[in-house]
Amino acid sequence: xxxxxxxxxxxxxxxxxxxxxxxxxxxxxxxxxxxxxxxxxxxxxxxxxxxxxxxxxxxxxxxxxxxxxxxxxxxxxxxxxxxxxxxxxxxxxxxxxxxxxxxxxxxxxxxxxxxxxxxxxxxxxxxxxxxxxxxxxxxxxxxxxxxxxxxxxxxxxxxxxxxxxxxxxxxxxxxxxxxxxxxxxxxxxxxxxxxxxxxxxxxxxxxxxxxxxxxxxxxxxxxxxxxxxxxxxxxxxxxxxxxxxxxxxxxxxxxx
Amino acid sequence: xxxxxxxxxxxxxxxxxxxxxxxxxxxxxxxxxxxxxxxxxxxxxxxxxxxxxxxxxxxxxxxxxxxxxxxxxxxxxxxxxxxxxxxxxxxxxxxxxxxxxxxxxxxxxxxxxxxxxxxxxxxxxxxxxxxxxxxxxxxxxxxxxxxxxxxxxxxxxxxxxxxxxxxxxxxxxxxxxxxxxxxxxxxxxxxxxxxxxxxxxxxxxxxxxxxxxxxxxxxxxxxxxxxxxxxxxxxxxxxxxxxxxxxxxxxxxxxxxxxxxxxxxxxxxxxxxxxxxxxxxxxxxxxxxxxxxxxxxxxxxxxxxxxxxxxxxxxxxxxxxxxxxxxxxxxxxxxxxxxxxxxxxxxxxxxxxxxxxxxxxxxxxxxxxxxxxxxxxxxxxxxxxxxxxxxxxxxxxxxxxxxxxxxxxxxxxxxxxxxxxxxxxxxxxxxxxxxxxxxxxxxxxxxxxxxxxxxxxxx
Numbered sequence: 004x005x006x007x008x009x010x011x012x013x014x015x016x017x018x019x020x021x022x023x024x025x026x027x028x029x030x031x032x033x034x035x036x037x038x039x040x041x042x043x044x045x046x047x048x049x050x051x052x053x054x055x056x057x058x059x060x061x062x063x064x065x066x067x068x069x070x071x072x073x074x075x076x077x078x079x080x081x082x083x084x085x086x087x088x089x090x091x092x093x094x095x096x097x098x099x100x101x102x103x104x105x106x107x108x109x110x111x112x113x114x115x116x117x118x119x120x121x122x123x124x125x126x127x128x129x130x131x132x133x134x135x136x137x138x139x140x141x142x143x144x145x146x147x148x149x150x151x152x153x154x155x156x157x158x159x160x161x162x163x164x165x166x167x168x169x170x171x172x173x174x175x176x177x178x179x180x181x182x183x184x185x186x187x188x189x190x191x192x193x194x195x196x197x198x199x200x201x202x203x204x205x206x207x208x209x210x211x212x213x214x215x216x217x218x219x220x221x222x223x224x225x226x227x228x229x230x231x232x233x234x235x236x237x238x239x240x241x242x243x244x245x246x247x248x249x250x251x252x253x254x255x256x257x258x259x
Numbered sequence: 260x261x262x263x264x265x266x267x268x269x270x271x272x273x274x275x276x277x278x279x280x281x282x283x284x285x286x287x288x289x290x291x292x293x294x295x296x297x298x299x300x301x302x303x304x305x306x307x308x309x310x311x312x313x314x315x316x317x318x319x320x321x322x323x324x325x326x327x328x329x330x331x332x333x334x335x336x337x338x339x340x341x342x343x344x345x346x347x348x349x350x351x352x353x354x355x356x357x358x359x360x361x362x363x364x365x366x367x368x369x370x371x372x373x374x375x376x377x378x379x380x381x382x383x384x385x386x387x388x389x390x391x392x393x394x395x396x397x398x399x400x401x402x403x404x405x406x407x408x409x410x411x412x413x414x415x416x417x418x419x420x421x422x423x424x425x426x427x428x429x430x431x432x433x434x435x436x437x438x439x440x441x442x443x444x445x446x447x448x449x450x451x452x453x454x455x456x457x458x459x460x461x462x463x464x465x466x467x468x469x470x471x472x473x474x475x476x477x478x479x480x481x482x483x484x485x486x487x488x489x490x491x492x493x494x495x496x497x498x499x500x501x502x503x504x505x506x507x508x509x510x511x512x513x514x515x516x517x518x519x520x521x522x523x524x525x526x527x528x529x530x531x532x533x534x535x536x537x538x539x540x541x542x543x544x545x546x547x548x549x550x551x552x553x554x555x556x557x558x559x560x561x562x563x564x565x566x567x568x569x570x571x572x573x574x575x576x577x578x579x580x581x582x583x584x585x586x587x588x589x590x591x592x593x594x595x596x597x598x599x600x601x602x603x604x605x606x607x608x609x610x611x612x613x614x615x616x617x618x619x620x621x622x623x624x625x626x627x628x629x630x631x632x633x634x635x636x637x638x639x640x641x642x643x644x645x646x647x648x649x650x651x652x653x654x655x656x657x658x659x660x661x662x663x664x665x666x667x668x669x670x671x672x673x674x675x676x677x678x679x680x681x682x683x684x685x686x687x688x689x690x691x692x693x694x695x696x697x698x699x700x701x702x703x704x705x706x707x708x709x710x711x712x713x714x715x716x717x718x
Contacts, residue, residue: 050295055653057289062682087682088717091308092345100502100525107345108308109435110405118529118583122648150285169528170502194585195528202284207294219294223287230653231287235295246451247394250504252496253449256388256396 028143031160032178033136034185039205040078040132041212044070046242048085049130054231062086069132070244075099077170078132079249083257094257097131098249100170105254112251120172121200128172129201129222129234135178138171139164149179149188152204152221157181157188173200187217191225199225211239307346309718314339318709325697326613328705329620334368334472339425353391359384359403361437363425367472375477381424382480384440394449401480403440404458406494406508407535407577408521411642411662412595412635414537414575415519417492417510418460419633421484424475428689428711429673430644430660434633441485452498460490468555469631488513508537515540529584535577542570544599544636548628549621558621573598579642587649591660593642600629600638601700603666610698637664637700654679669695669702685715 026034046068053061064086069078080097084090092107095115102115120128135141144161151157157179164176177191190203202225205217218237224230247253316337341363348356361381366372386400403422407413411431422438443460464483470476489512496506508519517539524532541547552558579593601609613619629636644660656677663670675689690710695702 052292054289054292057291059291061654087679088308088310089679089682089685092306101504102525109432109438110403111432111435112408113410114408114523114525114531114533114581116525116527116529116531116581116583118585119589121585122583122587122589152285152288154285169525174528196585198585204285204288209297218297221288221292223284228287231289231292233292233294237295237297245394247449247454250449250452250454250496252447252454252456253394256390256447 026160028141028160028162029136031143031180031185032139032141032162032164033134035178035180035187036134036136038185038214038216039187040069040134040216041239041241042071043212043241044068044244045212046238046240046244047236048238050235050237051130052233052235054233056229063090065130067130067132068242068244068248070246070249071134072099076134076137078134080131081244081248081254081257082131094254095131096249096251096254100168101251102170103251103254105251107255110255112254117170117172129203129220131172133172135164135176138167139176140167141178146182147179151188152206157186158183159188184215186215201225207235211236212241306349307344309342309344309346310715311340311342311718312713312715314341314711314713316709316711318706320705321693321707323697324705325610325703326619326622328623329616331369331471331473333706334370337365337367339363339365347388350387353389355388355390357384357386357388357400359440361424370473376473376475378477379475380478381437381439383438386440394454396445396447396449398445398447399443401440401442401485402445402458403438404443404445404492405435406492406506406519406521408506408523408533409535409577409579409593409595410581410591410644411579411593411660412535412575412577412597412640414535414577414597415506415508415521416633417490417508417512417517417519417537418458418485421469421631421633423633425472428675429671429691430658430675430689439481439485441490442482443490453496453504455495456493458490458492460486462486462489466551466555468552468557469627494519510537510539517541526580530580530582532580533578536574538572538574540570541573541599543573543605544597544601544629544634545605545625547599548625551628552621552624557624559617562621575599586647588645588647591642591644595635595637595640595642597635597638600634601636601666602638606666606698606700610703637666639665641665650676664695664700667695667699667702669693669699671701683717685713685717687713687715 049065049067051063052059066083066085068081072079077099082095084093094105096103104113104115142163144163147159147161149157149159159179159181162178164178166174173192174195175193179189181188187205191199192201194200202223204221207219208215208217220234222232318335341361343361345359350356360383363379365377370376384401384403386398386402389397404418405416407416418441423434424437441460442463443458445458447454447456463486466487467483491511494506494508496504498504503524505522510517517537519537522534526532549562553560553562576596577593582590609622613622626636641663646658648656650657659674661670661672671693673689673691677685677687679685692708693701693704
């Protein structure tokens with residue numbers, strides 16, 4: 004066989020070896036999105052526990068109601084604060100490019116920027132449901148063997164996600180998705196300036212709302228090495244959510 | 260030969276070869292941070308927020324006022340304990356009763372202790388709420404109906420007048436917390452992309468003079484503050500562009516109409532721009548205050564009005580933006596315009612007209628009226644606020660704002676800090692001061708500086 008033909012055969016074999024699954028970066032991220040969140044409207048309780056130097060220091064609890072907008076494939080979310088008591092009753096609404104914060108003490112609705120989703124160690128940006136395949140443009144970087152939060156080795160796709168719109172929570176995300184299962188395993192989140200903000204591990208995959216899903220995210224602060232937050236997602240159930248919920252005029256009535 | 264082709268395949272596929280990645284980040288995960296049992300993740304929100312707070316405030320009065328303040332002087336200190344409650348009771352699947360109020364015990368410079376004036380209940384809200392299955396809501400009772408998107412000044416918040424009882428702070432975001440609702444019937448219909456709200460507030464009491472610290476009722480709901488005029492509001496919000504949903508308002512009070520517009524837009528990742536406008540036929544602040552003083556008996560019937568009484572279409576505007584930084588600081592910068600406020604000529608008249616107790620009383624009544632109506636005295640001002648979450652240490656929140664009269668450069672400055680000691684305890688402090696010349700808006704106020712200390716316990 005000539006060297007040219009050998010090279011062509013090599014390239015063909017290489018293409019077969021790496022692209023045998025025929026999944027694009029977009030498809031991988033979309034498949035992982037379906038693992039993380041149901042496609043049907045749903046309700047979930049998020050319990051966030053902050054650890055400082057290994058000790059639990061604070062606890063926040065939220066109720067999240069999520070529904071995909073069929074026109075954009077983005078999630079629309081209403082998130083109510085349950086704990087701590089000083090925040091109880093507050094609400095965050097995310098509807099496309101609109102992010103609103105409602106305070107029942109003042110009956111005031113305040114429009115927030117996407118940047119304000121990141122306020123707090125484990126912020127609304129980490130709890131609100133999001134379709135990464137819609138909010139980001141992914142690029143497949145390759146394959147990697149990654150150690151998950153339980154110290155098991157996972158064979159993953161390594162992807163780089165760039166924000167596709169201003170409404171995206173982070174400017175850039177590095178993402179590791181397990182091959183074959185499409186389980187999200189790990190993510191790194193970067194600011195507008197390129198600074199690493201958080202490292203997130205997904206774990207505790209159990210059956211919830213019809214399939215295996217991660218029910219805990221471990222969020223490691225990249226700036227303060229002593230800060231770690233766990234986000235446990237429970238009581239996940241399908242729930243019919245009217246479209247009229249996703250606007251600020253509805254928010255004072257959500258508690259009624 | 261096989262070997263070269265095999266090596267070629269390896270060479271081409273080398274960039275995608277797998278590698279083992281030991282992750283040192285995993286060492287930071289605490290041993291105790293194990294997944295919670297699913298059964299533990301079903302909270303039952305109580306629908307209730309209850310806290311006990313103790314305040315101590317101290318004020319320093321300004322000497323040498325250009326226009327002396329008629330007695331009584333503002334208190335130099337006040338100590339207060341109050342129980343603040345927000346709760347709802349579910350009466351049926353569709354009907355709730357909502358209560359929001361504050362029960363106060365206080366001691367204050369100039370008020371005997373103990374006396375009945377030391378006890379007060381503020382009924383902020385008490386109403387029946389019915390929710391239909393198709394986005395229809397009907398509410399009846401005392402309701403705090405808040406409108407507007409701006410931070411410092413809300414021209415479309417038509418039900419704000421006379422509603423603030425006794426604020427812990429001059430921060431506009433705090434002023435809205437201890438505010439009396441208005442007795443009204445309110446209907447709202449929501450749909451995907453919009454809502455229409457109609458509110459009708461009947462007159463159930465006569466107009467009264469602004470209350471002083473010394474004559475606040477104990478348990479009277481003070482409908483004279485909120486329902487001394489028949490008022491109606493119609494507002495419609497609708498989806499216009501991808502991230503713009505403006506709101507238009509029409510408000511009527513005793514037959515006089517005002518119109519309003521609210522709009523916000525995100526600009527990039529960190530900025531939100533907003534506009535809030537209202538306009539309608541009205542007289543100037545001076546005219547309105549003087550007429551009100553005459554009608555409530557505070558001012559003599561033939562009190563002269565320092566300028567000609569002409570009604571005209573007057574505008575109010577708040578135009579601003581918020582900016583959030585990566586270090587969790589949120590900045591708000593806002594330009595505020597109140598056409599009915601004091602012009603330069605009004606200020607000159609105000610400072611020149613004083614000279615005897617009767618005139619001084621009228622002059623201060625005008626400014627007190629503006630405060631009671633939640634109207635700025637200034638015609639134009641600039642408001643700047645900063646809020647910093649987790650400032651320096653975790654659970655420390657710092658905030659500050661300055662409100663500057665653009666006409667004379669005087670202003671009001673406030674700094675505050677809250678530290679969340681635990682899930683139940685918060686401690687905080689704030690300090691305020693005014694600056695400007697003696698013949699200026701803020702420089703002529705009787706209280707120069709003040710501090711407040713607070714301790715809050717959630718129950």
